[in-house]
Amino acid sequence: MPLIELSAIERTFLLGDSTVHALARIDLSIAQGEYVAILGPSGSGKSTMLNLLGLLDRPNAGVYRLEGRDVTTLSPDEQAQVRSQRIGFVFQSFHLVPRLTAAENIALPMMLAGIPAAERARRVGKALREFGLENRSDHRPDQLSGGQRQRVAIARATVMQPALLLADEPTGNLDRSTGDDVIALLETLNANGVTLIVVTHDVTVGARAHRQLRMEDGRLIGDERRDRADHRRVTSADLRK
Amino acid sequence: MRGPDVIRFARDAASGNPLRTALSLLAMAIGVAAVVVLTALGDGARRYVVAQFSTLGSNLVIVLPGRSATGGFSPANAVTRTPRDLTIDDAAALLRSPHVARVAPLTAGSSEINVGGKLREVIVAGTTASYLQVRNFHMAQGSFLPEGEWTRSTPVAVIGGSVYRELFGSGTAVGEYVRLGGRRVRVIGVLAATGTGMGMNTDELVLVPVALAQQMFDSNTLFRVLVQAQSRNAIESAKRHAAETIKARHGGEEDVTVITQDAVLATFDRLLGALTAGVAGIAAISLAVAGILVMNVMLVAVAQRTGEIGLLKALGARAATIRQAFLVEAALLSLAGAALGYLLGQTGAWLIRALYPAFPAYAPAWAVIAALATSLGTGLLFGWMPAQRAAAMDPVQALMKH
Numbered sequence: 001m002p003l004i005e006l007s008a009i010e011r012t013f014l015l016g017d018s019t020v021h022a023l024a025r026i027d028l029s030i031a032q033g034e035y036v037a038i039l040g041p042s043g044s045g046k047s048t049m050l051n052l053l054g055l056l057d058r059p060n061a062g063v064y065r066l067e068g069r070d071v072t073t074l075s076p077d078e079q080a081q082v083r084s085q086r087i088g089f090v091f092q093s094f095h096l097v098p099r100l101t102a103a104e105n106i107a108l109p110m111m112l113a114g115i116p117a118a119e120r121a122r123r124v125g126k127a128l129r130e131f132g133l134e135n136r137s138d139h140r141p142d143q144l145s146g147g148q149r150q151r152v153a154i155a156r157a158t159v160m161q162p163a164l165l166l167a168d169e170p171t172g173n174l175d176r177s178t179g180d181d182v183i184a185l186l187e188t189l190n191a192n193g194v195t196l197i198v199v200t201h202d203v204t205v206g207a208r209a210h211r212q213l214r215m216e217d218g219r220l221i222g223d224e225r226r227d228r229a230d231h232r233r234v235t236s237a238d239l240r241k
Numbered sequence: 242m243r244g245p246d247v248i249r250f251a252r253d254a255a256s257g258n259p260l261r262t263a264l265s266l267l268a269m270a271i272g273v274a275a276v277v278v279l280t281a282l283g284d285g286a287r288r289y290v291v292a293q294f295s296t297l298g299s300n301l302v303i304v305l306p307g308r309s310a311t312g313g314f315s316p317a318n319a320v321t322r323t324p325r326d327l328t329i330d331d332a333a334a335l336l337r338s339p340h341v342a343r344v345a346p347l348t349a350g351s352s353e354i355n356v357g358g359k360l361r362e363v364i365v366a367g368t369t370a371s372y373l374q375v376r377n378f379h380m381a382q383g384s385f386l387p388e389g390e391w392t393r394s395t396p397v398a399v400i401g402g403s404v405y406r407e408l409f410g411s412g413t414a415v416g417e418y419v420r421l422g423g424r425r426v427r428v429i430g431v432l433a434a435t436g437t438g439m440g441m442n443t444d445e446l447v448l449v450p451v452a453l454a455q456q457m458f459d460s461n462t463l464f465r466v467l468v469q470a471q472s473r474n475a476i477e478s479a480k481r482h483a484a485e486t487i488k489a490r491h492g493g494e495e496d497v498t499v500i501t502q503d504a505v506l507a508t509f510d511r512l513l514g515a516l517t518a519g520v521a522g523i524a525a526i527s528l529a530v531a532g533i534l535v536m537n538v539m540l541v542a543v544a545q546r547t548g549e550i551g552l553l554k555a556l557g558a559r560a561a562t563i564r565q566a567f568l569v570e571a572a573l574l575s576l577a578g579a580a581l582g583y584l585l586g587q588t589g590a591w592l593i594r595a596l597y598p599a600f601p602a603y604a605p606a607w608a609v610i611a612a613l614a615t616s617l618g619t620g621l622l623f624g625w626m627p628a629q630r631a632a633a634m635d636p637v638q639a640l641m642k643h
Contacts, residue, residue, distance in 0.1 A: 056555060056636040077559045084557020095552045095640070099257035109556040111246045156556075 001068045003163060003195050004030040004053065009062035011048055011218075022048040023059070024218040030197070032163070035190045037209035038199045045218040047168065050199045054087055054166050055079040067163065084113050088157030088194075090186070092169035094149045096141040096156075102148075103128065103137040106155045113160065127155040131185070147178035154185060158194065165189060167198045171205055183208060242562050251570035258542070262574065265531075265538040269578025269620070270585055272528035273612045277586025279524045280608035281593065283517030288601040290509045294502060299377065300342075300473055301502040302480045304335070304466040304487065308496055325491045326462035329391055329451060334490060335468055338482040340475040345372040346391075346451050347465040350458040352422035354400075354447060356408045363404055363447045365421065367454020375469045378443070381405075383415035383430030386450055394453035396426040402434040403444040421447065422457045476501050521608050525615060531578065532619025539571050539627035550631050551639025564632035571624025572617060579616035583609065 011023035022045045030036055038046045051057035052064065055071060064072045071082060089095075096105045103124050110120045128134050131151045141149055150170060157165060167186060171179030183198075183205060190196040200206050214222030242250075255262045306327040332346035348367040353360055370388040372378075378385075385399055398421060405414050414428045426449065435443050455461060470479035484499045491497075543550070553563055586604065593602040 051637050054555065056640070077561070080554065080557050080559045082557075083555060089555045091640070095548065095555075097549055097552070099253055108553075111250070112242055112553065112556055112558045112562060114243050114246075116243075117246075160557075 002029040002065075003032045003034075003067060004028065005063075005065040005068075007063050007065075009052065009059045009064060011045075011052060011057065011059050021218045023052065026062070026220055028213070028220065030195065032195055033190070033193055034195055035187065035210045036195075036197045036213060037206035037211070038197065038213045038215060039201065039203070039206040040215035041201060044215040046199045046215050048218075049215065050166055050168050050197070053164070053197065054089060055083050084109065085160060086163045088160065088162040088165045090150070090154055090157050090165065090167040090170045092172040094141070094146075094153045094173070096149055096152060098141050101138050101140055102133055102144065102152045105141070105152055106159055109156060109160050123159055127159050131155045145178075146174050147181060150174060150178075150182050151185065154182070154189070158189060162194065164195045164197070167196070169200055169202075170198065171200070171202065179205070242558075242565070247565055247569050248573070250566055251573050254542070254546070254566070255570050255573055258545075261538055261541065265535050265574050266578040266581060268531040268534045269528075269575055269616050270582035272524070272531040273579045273582025273616050274585035274589060275524040275527050275582075276521055276608055276612035276615075277583060277604045278589040278593075279520040280517050281586070281590035281602040281604040283513065283520045284605045284608070285593070285600050285602035287510060287513035287517060288603070289599070290513060291506060292601070294506050294509070299502075300470040300476055301375070302468040302470060302476060302483055303500050303502065304332075304468065304483055305498045305500070306462060306464075306496070307498060325494070325496050327466060327487070327497060328461055328463065329455075331487055331490055332463060332466045333391060334486050335466065335483050338479060338486065340471050340479040340482055341468055342471045343371040343375050343469040345369055345375045345467045345469075346463045347372070347467060348451055348454045348458065348460065348462070349464045350454065350460075352447075352457065353420075354404065354408065355420040356417065359408050361404075361407060364445060365447050365449060365454055365457065367449055367451040367457075369451055371469075372448070372467070375467050376443075378435060379433040381431045381433040383428070385430055386448060390450055390452075392452050393450065394456050395450050396424060396453065397429045397450065398426045399430040399432060399448040400428055401432050401442075401444040401446040403442070404447060405431045421449070424453075424457065426453075476503060517605070517608070521611070525612075528612065528615050528619055531616065532575075532623040535571055535574055535620050536623035536627060538574065539567060539624050540630070542570070543567065543627045543631045546631075547634065547639050547642040550634050551636050551642065554634070554636035555640060560632040563634075564628045567628035567631050568621060568624050571620045571628065575616050575620025575624075578620075579613045582616070583613065586612075 006026050006028040009023055009026040010021070013020045013022055026049070038049060040046045048057065052059060059072060062072070063070055066082065066086065071079065074082065097108065100108070106127050107120045107124050110123065124137075128137050131154065133148065133151060133155065136144060136148055141152070144152065165186070170182055170186065174182060186196055186198070187208070198205065198209060206212055210226055212222065212224045212226070213220060304327065329346055332344055335341060336344045345368050350365055351362060352365045354363045368386065369391055370386045373380075373385040381402065383399075386397065387395060398419065400408075400414065408414070408419070409417070414431055417428050418425055419428055432443060432446070468479055468483055470476045480499050480501050484495070484497070487497045488495050550563060590602045590604055593600065
């Protein structure tokens with residue numbers, strides 16, 4: 001069973017009196033544990049795609065199955081529940097809450113999910129160690145460097161142990177070497193089993209993924225796989241199902 | 242989201258913008274403080290008046306010459322002329338009622354008192370021995386007017402505290418002779434200080450036997466007859482009996498007004514109670530204004546934190562969770578403002594009491610509770626719309642506003 005299965009997904013926006021097809025009849029299947037880059041110029045629909053995959057947006061037509069479950073028909077609260085438990089987001093501009101410390105930002109999804117404080121503290125402590133942020137736990141976002149901020153954001157995205165990690169231009173606000181570190185961190189998470197989808201217009205970032213989806217004018221125009229046996233847990237046979 | 246987490250989150254969000262939070266706290270505080278101080282003033286006035294009437298004595302029925310058209314208490318009672326005088330005999334007749342404990346006739350006029358070259362104007366009240374108990378007075382020195390002398394004009398006087406101090410300093414007064422309106426009278430007692438009662442400062446009074454006062458002022462009529470009923474329950478019977486007795490004695494004509502202290506008190510109580518409620522209502526307007534300010538602040542907060550709302554949604558917050566967080570924030574603002582206002586208001590009332598010790602400026606409990614409840618209520622009411630707006634935001638749009 002693929003993790004993600006899109007069939008005939010349409011997403012249109014009304015701009016004045018003209019209809020814009022942000023996504024036009026998208027069929028796509030992504031398996032558990034894949035590392036996928038969505039590439040395309042701005043306006044190609046890749047952000048809409050990511051919002052849709054993250055259940056932040058709804059398609060006008062088509063079916064989206066996540067872990068075999070049709071999530072397009074869920075109520076907003078049910079979708080929130082799926083986001084809480086199964087999906088992590090990493091944003092270009094980090095989206096940290098400025099008044100909260102690094103530790104509090106990481107704990108935010110667990111707080112929203114109603115996890116007890118003691119369990120939160122334990123998991124935050126573990127995340128801080130894993131992401132090399134032990135000395136920054138009491139720092140607010142404005143006291144952190146760009147790379148540290150993105151690491152806090154990634155720690156927050158993964159603290160609920162999601163199946164799917166969606167990263168929207170994760171290196172867009174970072175210099176090259178910090179960006180590389182962040183990508184390496186995301187790849188480590190992927191190697192540990194999280195399905196990673198990165199939206200980018202940076203070709204070098206995109207080239208590192210095992211699978212590149214190219215988009216243009218709301219359509220999928222390319223789907224290339226780069227076999228790297230050392231990185232693959234999922235076989236090609238799985239993907240063809 | 243757990244309860245303590247919601248509260249902590251809302252608190253941190255509110256303190257994240259200290260100036261805005263402080264201003265809305267201040268607005269709410271001023272509203273609550275206004276209610277507390279104004280009702281303290283209104284209720285203080287009520288207590289003050291009630292206390293003043295209580296110094297008249299207890300279980301009192303007052304007979305006034307003249308018929309009042311309404312039967313209520315009005316200044317007209319004091320000036321209405323009566324065809325028949327209210328006499329000492331009328332007063333004595335009232336004693337025969339089984340409901341009556343004591344009767345004190347009262348006649349009054351102003352005169353000059355003169356001792357050792359010191360001269361001053363005083364109010365001279367003619368009455369009898371029972372006046373002491375009826376008015377609940379106490380003696381500082383000597384004794385009160387002699388018992389049983391309703392018609393004898395014994396030349397004796399009892400003087401009030403201020404009169405004593407001004408004429409005798411701290412020397413002996415009892416046994417001394419003074420000239421009162423051209424007559425030589427002997428001082429037999431000094432009243433203990435009581436303060437004012439019904440506009441008549443008893444410390445400034447000179448009391449003489451009623452017959453002597455009538456001779457001095459060349460009049461047979463009485464200014465008042467104070468009747469003390471046997472008990473609280475006997476007040477109405479004593480009142481009815483007094484009215485009937487005087488009517489019978491005055492050839493069937495109802496030419497006196499009989500009022501009870503309770504009725505007067507109740508009127509003032511109602512009047513000033515209504516005044517307090519009215520003032521509280523005006524002050525409550527400022528609470529509504531504060532509520533609107535809280536709404537404004539929360540709307541700005543929602544607009545400023547749009548990106549954060551989008552993030553919370555992306556992290557799996559349900560609409561209800563976001564609504565709750567913003568509502569709790571509004572409630573916290575209101576509650577903290579109300580608490581601050583309560584302290585401010587009570588401090589203000591305390592200041593008033595410190596400056597005017599005679600004025601019992603205590604805010605009534607109902608007003609305090611109503612003010613606190615209203616502030617929380619308006620906070621939640623006006624917080625609902627911004628919270629709803631936050632909860633209903635589209636996550637994609639909200640995230641783009643970062």
